[in-house]
Amino acid sequence: MAEHPEERKAGGRRRRQLLVGVLLAVLLLIAGAVLMRTLLHREAAAPPQAxxxxxxxxxxxxxxxxxxxxxxxxxxxxxxxxxxxxxxxxxxxxxxxxxxVDRQPFDDSVWQKSAQDVIGRRSALERAQKKAAADYRKATEPDYKARRDAINAEYLNDILNLKLKLDNRQAMGLTDETVAQLQAQLEDVEGERAARQIALYHAWQQEIQSYAEKSVAKERAGQEAGLGGLRARRETEAARAQSEAQARDAEMISKRMADSVQRQQQAQxxxxxxxxxxxxxxxxxxxxxxxxxxxxxxxxxxxxxxxxxxxxxxxxxxxxxxxxxxxxxxxxxxxxxxxxxxxxxxxxxxxxxxxxxxxxxxxxxxxxxx
Structure with missing residues (x-):
């Protein structure tokens, strides 16, 4: 049977399309090979540095x-x-x-001017007075310490509370003005406590001295009856020396207390x-x-x-x-x-x-x- 003209035309078109497709595929393969070779050559010649x-x-x-x-x-x-x-x-x-405190005679030179018997009797009298003072001191020392501790106990809570607030000022959010007020209160309380302790100590010492003097007062009166003008001079000089010694003691204690407070304040x-x-x-x-x-x-x-x-x-x-x-x-x-x-x-x-x-x-x- 003879092939129809239209079928021959369609077959020719398909062959031409197939030939063009094969040609394009070959060209793409060649171009890809060339491009790959070029890229590989570049990488081999100059590898990039990161x-x-x-x-x-x-x-x-x-x-x-x-x-x-x-x-x-x-x-x-x-x-x-x-x-x-x-x-x-x-x-x-x-x-x-x-x-x-050294309780030696305040002025031995006064007695050295007296006769030997007066010196001997006075020495015996002083020994008796010292013994009486020592005995009384020993007997009253527990009571003195108890009263001293009682004074400390009166101020203990206030001092501890003030120090606690000062130590925790940041946690409590206290202002500088409040901190200054608390420090001033603490100084006042500690100063008042120290003053009472010093007064108590001096009162106790005076009590001891008074007891010792009373214990030998009768014997002293008998010895001094015949001393005349020497007695008045001795009493005056002894009183002055005793007053000076007590003043020195008080000054020393006050100075030490002031130094202690100053060092505490400096440490704070x-x-x-x-x-x-x-x-x-x-x-x-x-x-x-x-x-x-x-x-x-x-x-x-x-x-x-x-x-x-x-x-x-x-x-x-x-x-x-x-x-x-x-x-x-x-x-x-x-x-x-x-x-x-x-x-x-x-x-x-x-x-x-x-x-x-x-x-x-x-x-x-x-x-x-x-």
Whole structure:
């Protein structure tokens, strides 16, 4: 059967389309081979180098380059000065002991001018008076101590409450005016207690002296009956010497009490100054590190870094609670350790240049020294 003309035309079109498709496929294969060869040749000739993604800075140099570094050194030096002063105040006991009074004759020269028998009788009389004073002192000492302790007990609660409030002033949120009022109250209460103790001590000593004198008053009157003018002179000189000795004792006790109160006040002032200094150091260190972190972040953006590390870096052991720190140094762990890096780029100088743009005036000033 003869092929229809239309069928011959359709068959010719299909053959031409098939031939064109095969030709295009061959051309694509050739082009892909050429492109692959070119890419492989480029990679073999000049392999690309990956850019650093991590930067590193030398932290100690940056801290020293900060405008407030000198201010930080002054605060650290001030802290050592305060600690030294506080150690000096606490090295001396803050309690006051009554001075040991030597009850020897006030003026032996008066008796040396008298006859030997008068000297002997007077010595015997003084020995009897001293013995009476010692016996009375021993018998009344428990009562004196009980009255002294009773005075302490009267003021104990007030003093403890005032000191407790002062020690917890921050937790209680007390104002400076309230703290000053509490300190003034504490000084008044302690001063009143000290004055009553001193008065009690002097009254007890006077009581002992009076008892001793009364115990030998009759014998003394007999001995002095024949002494005439010597008796009046002896009494005058003895009274003056005794008064001077008592005045010296009172002055010594008062001076020691004043010195003790002054050392207590200085110790409290040093403790307050040390706490304020520690706060100032912490705040200034935090501000310096924040400034460094801010400038490092800027440099990181310019270099397209994903991370900037510090050298030295903070030791993980220093962040642990005290109970979990290494046994070698539980209270003083190593705070910083050396940073180990292979391909990190050192950008310390760039961050240091950024810090140079800062000035102490642009930052909030550190807390004043106490």
């Amino acid at each position: 850019a650093a993604e991590v930067g590193v800075v030398r932290l100690q140099e940056l801290v020293a380059a900060h405008p407030d570094y000198d201010k930080l050194q002054e605060l650290l030096k001030r802290r050592e000065e305060i600690r030294s002063s506080l150690d000096d105040q606490l090295a001396v006991p803050l309690t006051v002991q009554p001075p040991a 002032a040093d403790q307050q100054a040390l706490a304020a200094n520690e706060q100032a150091i912490t705040a200034l260190e935090s501000r310096i590190l924040n400034d460094i972190a801010g400038k490092a972040a800027k440099v990181a953006i310019l270099h397209h870094f994903t991370l900037i590390t510090c050298d030295p870096a903070r030791s993980l052991s220093s962040l642990l609670p005290a109970a979990f720190r290494p046994a070698a140094a539980p209270d003083r762990p190593e705070k910083y350790v050396k940073t180990i890096s292979v391909s990190a780029e050192d950008v310390t100088d760039e961050v240091k240049a950024e810090l140079a743009d800062l000035s102490p005036e642009e930052e909030s000033s550190a807390p004043a020294k106490s």
